[in-house]
Amino acid sequence: MTAAAEPHRAGAVRDRTAGDAAVETIQREMTIFARRARASAGRMHPELSLVSYTLLGHLEESGRCRATDLAAHYALDKSTVSRQVSALERAGLVERRPDPDDLRVQVLHLTAAGRRILAEVTERRRAAFRERLADWSEEDLKRFATYLTRYNAWYGRSQDGS
Amino acid sequence: MTAAAEPHRAGAVRDRTAGDAAVETIQREMTIFARRARASAGRMHPELSLVSYTLLGHLEESGRCRATDLAAHYALDKSTVSRQVSALERAGLVERRPDPDDLRVQVLHLTAAGRRILAEVTERRRAAFRERLADWSEEDLKRFATYLTRYNAWYGRSQDGS
DNA sequence: GCATCCAGTTGTATTATGCAACCAGGAGAG
DNA sequence: CTCTCCTGGTTGCATAATACAACTGGATGC
Numbered sequence: 001m002t003a004a005a006e007p008h009r010a011g012a013v014r015d016r017t018a019g020d021a022a023v024e025t026i027q028r029e030m031t032i033f034a035r036r037a038r039a040s041a042g043r044m045h046p047e048l049s050l051v052s053y054t055l056l057g058h059l060e061e062s063g064r065c066r067a068t069d070l071a072a073h074y075a076l077d078k079s080t081v082s083r084q085v086s087a088l089e090r091a092g093l094v095e096r097r098p099d100p101d102d103l104r105v106q107v108l109h110l111t112a113a114g115r116r117i118l119a120e121v122t123e124r125r126r127a128a129f130r131e132r133l134a135d136w137s138e139e140d141l142k143r144f145a146t147y148l149t150r151y152n153a154w155y156g157r158s159q160d161g162s
Numbered sequence: 163m164t165a166a167a168e169p170h171r172a173g174a175v176r177d178r179t180a181g182d183a184a185v186e187t188i189q190r191e192m193t194i195f196a197r198r199a200r201a202s203a204g205r206m207h208p209e210l211s212l213v214s215y216t217l218l219g220h221l222e223e224s225g226r227c228r229a230t231d232l233a234a235h236y237a238l239d240k241s242t243v244s245r246q247v248s249a250l251e252r253a254g255l256v257e258r259r260p261d262p263d264d265l266r267v268q269v270l271h272l273t274a275a276g277r278r279i280l281a282e283v284t285e286r287r288r289a290a291f292r293e294r295l296a297d298w299s300e301e302d303l304k305r306f307a308t309y310l311t312r313y314n315a316w317y318g319r320s321q322d323g324s
Numbered sequence: 325g326c327a328t329c330c331a332g333t334t335g336t337a338t339t340a341t342g343c344a345a346c347c348a349g350g351a352g353a354g
Numbered sequence: 355c356t357c358t359c360c361t362g363g364t365t366g367c368a369t370a371a372t373a374c375a376a377c378t379g380g381a382t383g384c
Binding site: 020148 | 179305
């Protein structure tokens with residue numbers, strides 16, 4: 001039961017290499033980050049939850065898209081997306097236009113207000129990150145960015161997300 | 163509006179250095195990770211949400227603690243912790259013992275079952291991470307772990323959590 | 325010994341979410 | 355052309371996590 005007694009630290013699991021220890025640390029720190037992110041996901045902006053922010057961001061990158069695309073891309077139920085989009089529309093941040101080619105489809109567009117809010121929130125987040133990372137060297141920043149990108153890239157292949 | 167038009171990419175915000183670009187990437191990737199973590203936080207184990215897992219982990223590290231400590235440490239309401247602990251107790255994973263020194267207090271302990279489940283979930287997560295990071299060099303793993311730890315460390319000073 | 329503080333519980337509201345049922349528009353077979 | 359099936363989207367319902375507020379019972383201080 002030694003492994004069970006201290007799984008968060010350097011649990012004595014036979015022949016573990018330094019790489020294993022690093023993986024352990026990465027797991028722990030990612031868990032910490034995930035928990036904190038979860039806790040604050042709802043209040044990143046009075047008007048924009050993490051999900052809304054993501055949807056808005058996607059909308060801006062793609063210019064236009066359907067609700068179903070968002071649902072598929074972010075592994076959300078279409079009903080969830082539908083309600084989120086409704087809320088965003090009520091807030092005047094997105095617009096639903098019927099697609100002349102397929103009347104079932106509602107093409108989503110960012111409104112000017114949506115673009116503005118999105119830019120605002122993005123800027124606030126950017127400032128927060130800049131502050132957090134203020135004392136990092138440029139070299140460390142670049143490497144950290146690379147690692148994160150590489151880490152996230154595996155999601156294209158697998159499904160999980162812890 | 164150029165900055166607003168492409169805030170997710172290399173937005174043209176005047177004199178941005180390579181460091182700024184890296185911060186931008188870090189923000190974006192952290193957002194992606196946070197969203198994914200949020201999506202899968204509830205189903206990491208049939209019996210253990212991310213929060214329960216965290217509480218159990220804390221309990222194991224500290225050996226014993228009060229519900230109030232958990233609430234303070236994780237910025238949760240005491241009622242939330244109370245209910246979570248109730249659920250964990252109902253599931254037989256933790257035990258509540260009255261504190262003889264202060265009858266208001268209920269000292270929480272992991273049960274054997276709790277320890278077992280926790281070890282199990284931790285091992286599953288560890289395996290998932292190991293797989294994700296399988297093709298990383300040991301050098302990269304160590305640096306990534308260091309960066310993540312350093313990044314998370316700032317939380318001791320500030321409050322936010324996007 | 326009363327006033328106050330603190331640990332924990334419970335009631336209520338909110339929010340995000342998924343699933344299932346449904347509706348309306350399209351696409352293909354006959 | 356019409357019937358059937360598919361698909362995008364909405365809505366009804368249930369659930370889970372959470373916060374806030376009110377309350378209970380024990381501890382502490384003056």
